[in-house]
Amino acid sequence: MPAAGRTYWLTEPCRIRREDNSVRIERHDGTPVHLPITDIRDLVAFDHIDINTSALSLLNRHGVTLHVLDHYGNHAGHFAPAESMASASVIRRQVEISSNPAQRLDIGRSLLLTTAENLRWSLDTDLLDPALDALRAALPDCDTSDALMGQEGNFRRTAWAVLDTQLPPWLRLNGRTRRPPTNAGNAFISYLNSLVYARVLTALRSTPLHPAIGFLHSDTDRRRNTFALDLAEPFKPLFAERLLKRAAAQKHLKETDFETDVGRAALSKNGRKKIAALVKDELATTVYHRSLKRQVSYEKLIHLEALKIVRLCLEGTPYKPFRPWW
Amino acid sequence: MLVYDTAVERNPSVLKVCRQYLHWTQRSVFQGELSAAQYRALMHDLSTAIDPHHDSVVAYTTRSPDMVERATLGVALGGPGDII
Numbered sequence: 001m002p003a004a005g006r007t008y009w010l011t012e013p014c015r016i017r018r019e020d021n022s023v024r025i026e027r028h029d030g031t032p033v034h035l036p037i038t039d040i041r042d043l044v045a046f047d048h049i050d051i052n053t054s055a056l057s058l059l060n061r062h063g064v065t066l067h068v069l070d071h072y073g074n075h076a077g078h079f080a081p082a083e084s085m086a087s088a089s090v091i092r093r094q095v096e097i098s099s100n101p102a103q104r105l106d107i108g109r110s111l112l113l114t115t116a117e118n119l120r121w122s123l124d125t126d127l128l129d130p131a132l133d134a135l136r137a138a139l140p141d142c143d144t145s146d147a148l149m150g151q152e153g154n155f156r157r158t159a160w161a162v163l164d165t166q167l168p169p170w171l172r173l174n175g176r177t178r179r180p181p182t183n184a185g186n187a188f189i190s191y192l193n194s195l196v197y198a199r200v201l202t203a204l205r206s207t208p209l210h211p212a213i214g215f216l217h218s219d220t221d222r223r224r225n226t227f228a229l230d231l232a233e234p235f236k237p238l239f240a241e242r243l244l245k246r247a248a249a250q251k252h253l254k255e256t257d258f259e260t261d262v263g264r265a266a267l268s269k270n271g272r273k274k275i276a277a278l279v280k281d282e283l284a285t286t287v288y289h290r291s292l293k294r295q296v297s298y299e300k301l302i303h304l305e306a307l308k309i310v311r312l313c314l315e316g317t318p319y320k321p322f323r324p325w326w
Numbered sequence: 327m328l329v330y331d332t333a334v335e336r337n338p339s340v341l342k343v344c345r346q347y348l349h350w351t352q353r354s355v356f357q358g359e360l361s362a363a364q365y366r367a368l369m370h371d372l373s374t375a376i377d378p379h380h381d382s383v384v385a386y387t388t389r390s391p392d393m394v395e396r397a398t399l400g401v402a403l404g405g406p407g408d409i410i
Contacts, residue, residue, distance in 0.1 A: 006408050007408065008408045008409075008410060009408060009409045009410065010410050011409060011410065012410065014410065019345075020341070020342035020345045020346065021342065021345075022342075022346045025410055027410075033410055034345050034349075034350055035349075036345060036346055036347050036348050036349060036358060037346050038346060038347050038360070038364050038367075039348075039349070039358060039359070273409060276409045280408065280409065
C-alpha cells in the first residue's frame with residue numbers, strides 16, 4: 001500500500017496502458033500523460049476506460065485501487081490489489097463482533113445516530129431538531145438492522161426535504177431517487193455518495209479489515225461491501241449534502257453541468273471535472289485533530305475511522321463514530 | 327526536482343526509472359513529491375542505471391512544497407495535474 005501518493009481523477013474517456021513500468025494515460029485528444037506509478041494512491045474513473053492485463057498487474061504490484069463509476073454516478077465496481085494486509089486475528093474478531101446481535105446493533109445505532117447528527121450539523125438548521133429527537137427516542141426500541149434502516153429512512157426523508165429549502169429550484173431533490181437519479185440534485189448526491197464509498201474502500205485496503213463484513217446494512221445484498229457502506233454513512237453529510245449546499249450557494253454549479261433528460265439526470269463532461277476538483281479540494285482540507293495534536297486532512301479522517309474499527313477488534317476500545325468537532 | 331545529463335544510449339533507461347517516481351516536466355527534467363523511502367529507492371535505481379564516470383544526475387529537494395516558487399515562460403510542458 002503506498003504511503004503517500006495522490007488520487008487521480010479520470011474525467012474523460014481514456015486508455016490506461018503500461019509503459020516503462022509506469023502508467024500512461026491516452027486520451028482521444030492531446031498527448032499521452034505519464035503518471036509515476038509510485039505517486040498513485042488510487043484512480044477514480046468517471047468515464048469509459050480501457051485497460052489491459054499488463055497495466056492491471058502493475059497497479060496490483062503497487063497496491064493501487066481502481067474505482068469505476070457508471071454514467072449516473074453509481075459505483076460500478078473496483079479493481080483492488082490482492083490482499084496484502086491480511087490478518088486473520090482482526091478478521092476473526094470482526095466476524096465475531098458482527099455476528100453478535102447485541103454488539104452489532106449497538107454499533108449500528110451509534111453509526112445511525114451520528115450520521116443523523118452530522119446531517120443536522122451540515123445543514124445547520126433547527127428544522128431538523130424534532131426529527132432528530134424522534135430518531136433518538138425510536139432507536140433503543142429497534143432490535144433488527146432492518147428496523148434501524150427504516151428509522152434511518154424516515155430521518156433522511158425529513159432531512160432531504162429540509163435540504164430542499166436551502167437549494168435553488170432547479171437543484172432540488174424532490175425526494176431521493178437513484179438508479180438512475182431523476183434530477184440534477186439527485187445526480188449530484190449519487191456521484192458524491194459513490195465517491196465517499198470509494199474513499200472508504202481505499203482506506204479499508206490499508207487495514208486488515210474485510211470490507212464486506214458490516215454492522216448496519218443487511219448483508220443479504222451480496223454484491224456490495226456492506227462494511228464500506230456502514231463506514232461511509234457518517235461521512236456522507238460532510239461531503240455530499242454540504243458540498244451540494246455550498247456549490248449551490250456559491251453558484252458554482254450551473255444547469256449546463258448536468259445532462260437532464262425526462263426522468264433521468266447525469267453530470268456532463270464539464271460537470272464531472274468540476275465535481276472532481278470540488279471533491280479533491282475538499283479531501284485535502286485539513287482540521288486540527290485534538291488527540292493526534294496535528295493537522296489532518298478529511299481524507300485521513302476516513303483512514304482514522306477505519307483504524308478505530310481495528311482497535312475495536314484488537315483491543316476492544318469502544319467505537320465512537322466520526323463527528324465533526326469544528 | 328531532478329535533472330539528468332547522460333549519454334544518448336543510456337537516456338531511455340534513466341527516463342524509465344524517473345517515470346516511475348516523478349512527473350516529466352521537460353526533456354531531461356522531472357519533478358514531484360516523494361517520501362524519504364521513495365527518494366532513496368529512486369536514487370538507488372538511478373545509480374544502477376547510469377555510468378558513474380560519464381553521466382550526471384542532480385536532484386534538488388526542499389523541506390516542503392510550499393517553499394518552492396515556480397515561474398514559467400513560453401510553452402508549459404508537463405503534467406496536467408491529477409484531474410485528467
